[in-house]
Amino acid sequence: MQSAIVLGGGMVGVSTALHLQRRGWSVTLVDRKEPGRETSYGNAGIIQSEAVRPYPMPRDLVTLAKIATGRTNDVHYRATALPQHAGPLLRYWWNSTPERHREATAAWARLIAYATAEHDTLIREAHADNLIRRAGYRLLHRDPVALERAIAIAEENQRDYGVKFRVLSGSELAKAEPILRDDLPGAIHWLDPWTVSDPGGLVSAYAALFERLGGTLLRGDAQTLTESSSGWSLDTAAGRIDAGNVVVALGPWSPQLLRRFGYRIPLVRKRGYHMHYRGGHSLDLPLVDTAMGYAMAPMAKGIRITTGAELTGPDAPATPVQLGHAEATARGLLDIGKRVEPEPWYGTRPCTTDMLPVLGCAPRHRGLWTNFGHGHQGFTLGPATARLLAEMMNGEASSVDTTPYRPDRF
Ligand SMILES: Cc1cc2nc3c(=O)[nH]c(=O)nc-3n(C[C@H](O)[C@H](O)[C@H](O)COP(=O)(O)OP(=O)(O)OC[C@H]3O[C@@H](n4cnc5c(N)ncnc54)[C@H](O)[C@@H]3O)c2cc1C
Structure with missing residues (x-):
């Protein structure tokens, strides 16, 4: 054997x-x-059948300048850690040209195409159905121009890869999530992903x-x-x-x-943080607040807020700056209640160049x-x-x- x-x-x-x-x-x-x-x-516990394109490194100067000057919550960096990230970041940047990203997408999408089916078999055999929702998740857009751009990309992904979505107006979003106000520009609801209440x-x-x-x-x-x-x-x-x-x-x-x-x-080591909140309101489905680069997912322990990428040292202490911004912004959308854990959790996305x-x-x-x-x-x-x-x-x-x-x- x-x-x-x-x-x-x-x-x-x-x-x-x-x-x-x-x-x-x-x-x-x-x-x-x-x-x-x-x-x-x-x-964030999302089985992302819609994620047909891997994350490229931004190459446009406006986005890079925003990252460099700390004007986005998607990425945060510790200046002292940058020298150790420089080599991998340079390769990542080189591989993120539109042409190379297209090649990576072709190879990546082949895996994503059968990811949910493989989970399905294991979920059934493991009797873990109680942890799964099969209703997708939503991306909130606070800027109508960004929403239009996101719709165009979603349409392209639907055409090329068959991933399904629905555009929600602000009032449709508020109908789906009554705790949200109805004057937000709108959202994209990815219909196929599954979400997990306890990853x-x-x-x-x-x-x-x-x-x-x-x-x-x-x-x-x-x-x-x-x-x-x-x-x-x-x-x-x-x-x-x-x-x-x-x-x-x-x-x-x-x-x-x-x-x-x-x-x-x-590896480009992208650290992310999370924290759970309880005692306030919850959401029906996970919501990604695209403008502020965080996700809110209803989980067994409460609402889990997860953050974007932090470039720091592998053993550096926690600097949950992005979590602080995400939490304050989330509180502007709904009453998420109190923090559950005394300290945020953090871990590293293992990203190849x-x-x-x-x-x-x-x-x-x-x-x-x-x-x-x-x-x-x-x-x-x-x-x-x-x-x-x-x-x-x-x-x-x-x-x-x-x-x-x-x-x-x-
Ligand atoms: C904030 C955040 C949000 C994310 N959201 C999503 C999402 O919604 N959907 C999604 O698909 N992905 C998401 N990801 C990415 C995803 O979590 C990771 O890609 C995935 O968990 C990696 O799994 P893994 O098994 O490779 O690594 P891990 O889960 O880290 O497993 C590695 C294991 O190795 C063990 N180990 C390490 N060193 C040793 C040693 N010396 N000896 C013995 N054991 C050792 C560790 O204990 C650990 O159990 C997210 C990541 C982060 C940080």
Whole structure:
């Protein structure tokens, strides 16, 4: 029987373990924490079937000037951290020309196309339907010109990729969300995405399914990984384990481990914050306030506000400036109540410089596989890229052309 250690119990790692298990592999899933406690816990919980284009780096001078001078809440940066971001940002900028972004979109949209279907199977098998809403989410626009521009892009995405949306006037939005005032310019309602009331809970449910089907879940430190005569060895809380294959699915921590084996994979590390609010009003569906770059999602713990990207050091203390602005703006829309946690949560979107995940076999090590770098949509894409990687590892013909995701492109 083929064997694998999957490193990382986020959405990507747990889904990879399940897809290998389904193919008859003996799989041990290892994390230093419980599954689904890091990035896959703290996101906005949207399974984004509409996100057919990966996020490019803005290249127009007006937007860049706004970021540089702190006049947008989408991006915040710590000047002292910029030197460590400079290399990855330069590559990201280079890959964000319209032509290269078009190429990345073609490869990205192929994954997004079957992301929801892959979740659907796992949700049913994991009996996790109670966590899911299948009613889409909304993007609020406060500026009529921005709304018109967004509608044009949405129409293009509908034409090219079949994603469905509805434009809501201010009064239609207020009818859908009666707590909102009716004089806002309007919104786009993406109809196909699914939303999750407890993203970490969904990962836990998938991990419980993996264990129920006979998989082994262990605590351990990925940094103890070594190559051995039979393949790969790792120290865990249950002692040393061995397998013929290992999958690095450590989200934003993946490059750190791969560096030990001689691979340098640059990431643009976009930190995001969240906070829950209770005791006020809630929303029916998640709402993204586009002008202020934050999302409000009704979740089990209350309304969760998630922020845009912060460029800071990986171990830098929390500087939740964007959360402060988002919270103040959200309070202008509805009474969100009081903060639930004493401190904001934060985590890092693992964004590659060419906006595509790193998926496949490491070029210079037999049995070393990667599945990370899903950027802004790893919660959406986990099960989809898991299936693709499991097909590759199992020697099956792939359902999708996997060339653009190969690790040896770096
Ligand atoms: C604010 C915010 C909002 C977001 N909103 C969305 C959204 O709505 N929809 C969407 O699709 N995506 C969203 N994302 C992105 C998404 O959350 C990530 O892309 C995704 O969670 C990455 O999953 P992962 O499994 O690769 O990483 P993770 O979930 O971070 O998992 C990595 C795992 O590796 C483990 N680990 C790390 N180091 C070690 C070690 N040395 N030894 C053992 N284990 C280790 C960690 O404990 C962790 O469990 C958002 C992200 C943020 C920050």
